[in-house]
Amino acid sequence: MYKGLIEKYKRFLPISDKTEIVSLLEGNTPLIKANNLKKILNVNFDIYLKYEGLNPTGSFKDRGMSMALTKAKEEGAKSVICASTGNTSASAAAYSARAGLKCIVLIPDGNIAFGKLSQALIHNAKVIAINGNFDDALKIVREISEKLNIVLVNSINPYRIEGQKTASFEIIEDLGDAPDYNFIPVGNAGNISAYWKGYKEYRKNNLSTKLPKMMGFEAAGAAPIVLGEPIEKPETIATAIKIGNPASWKSAEEARDESGGVIDVVTDEEILSAYRMLAKYEGIFCEPASSTSLAGLIKYINKKDFEIEKNTKVVCILTGHGLKDPDNAIKNSDEIIKIKADIKEIEKIINF
Numbered sequence: 001m002y003k004g005l006i007e008k009y010k011r012f013l014p015i016s017d018k019t020e021i022v023s024l025l026e027g028n029t030p031l032i033k034a035n036n037l038k039k040i041l042n043v044n045f046d047i048y049l050k051y052e053g054l055n056p057t058g059s060f061k062d063r064g065m066s067m068a069l070t071k072a073k074e075e076g077a078k079s080v081i082c083a084s085t086g087n088t089s090a091s092a093a094a095y096s097a098r099a100g101l102k103c104i105v106l107i108p109d110g111n112i113a114f115g116k117l118s119q120a121l122i123h124n125a126k127v128i129a130i131n132g133n134f135d136d137a138l139k140i141v142r143e144i145s146e147k148l149n150i151v152l153v154n155s156i157n158p159y160r161i162e163g164q165k166t167a168s169f170e171i172i173e174d175l176g177d178a179p180d181y182n183f184i185p186v187g188n189a190g191n192i193s194a195y196w197k198g199y200k201e202y203r204k205n206n207l208s209t210k211l212p213k214m215m216g217f218e219a220a221g222a223a224p225i226v227l228g229e230p231i232e233k234p235e236t237i238a239t240a241i242k243i244g245n246p247a248s249w250k251s252a253e254e255a256r257d258e259s260g261g262v263i264d265v266v267t268d269e270e271i272l273s274a275y276r277m278l279a280k281y282e283g284i285f286c287e288p289a290s291s292t293s294l295a296g297l298i299k300y301i302n303k304k305d306f307e308i309e310k311n312t313k314v315v316c317i318l319t320g321h322g323l324k325d326p327d328n329a330i331k332n333s334d335e336i337i338k339i340k341a342d343i344k345e346i347e348k349i350i351n352f
């Protein structure tokens, strides 16, 4: 029986035999081969989608939160705190409930997808909305956690990165080796750093023969790393990566440079187009921020001075589930057809 990622990968994680593990059986998510997209995009390499939306609270944040709450509990903490664009708070709230700890979350007022907000509330976190953005919220919780001695569970908590690196282990196990390219959304930049750490650890232990190029993508209106300076007022439809001053900025650049990859931007239009393609052609519903990875791949397929070699393996990380943000799904789909409850009328519309 699968017992969660800490149990499975404990020899790569900072825990002991005595550690009481806080888990909801996160991880073990599917790596789905995207044959329809391969055909539509007319490419001669294989595309795989790592569907992280199938974690217990619907995003990859659960991997890191399992580790963070396990360690917080081990250290005798009574409460945890985080700033969040939504998924971190959903995950922190659920894992705190599981661990029996109090959870406090700071969110940007009015800027968080409804599904995510509902999760933090039903798991009984203390939800505080501030009239500022994510970066403001992170600054505040950093100070409060020090002042009041509450454990901070944003990705600057090193245990978060430790848990999240296990996604790379799973990809290597599924493919039999590391992929050639790893496309991934970049927000606060913890996840790209975690994946790179995971790939390097398996390589070092001879559990893979190569390392992928890390291909990170920010949203065009929230692209501090690409611009080379923090952004005061980040703007993008992809709220999970609407971040102007990423905490893991440096380690994301290291992942890019050590792997020979890139950090680049995609527009909101490109993000939404990839979002619809995943749902329409592969049956996979992810949230807009997640499809940034596929949008990045499509951008690089169309790039004249870039070539992904034949028969290589490309992985796109799909970070969160589409049900988190139903408003965007409905806004970006055809309208519902409304007519009388009449068979003839309906037959006219179906029109085979």
Ligand SMILES: *Cc1c(COP(=O)(O)O)cnc(C)c1O
Residues within 6 Å of the ligand: 059, 060, 061, 087, 088, 155, 185, 186, 187, 188, 189, 190, 191, 192, 240, 241, 287, 289, 290, 319, 320, 321
């Ligand atoms: C948190 C999150 C991201 C961004 O990950 P970072 O580690 O902040 O770069 C992307 N997509 C989703 C769905 C997220 O929840």
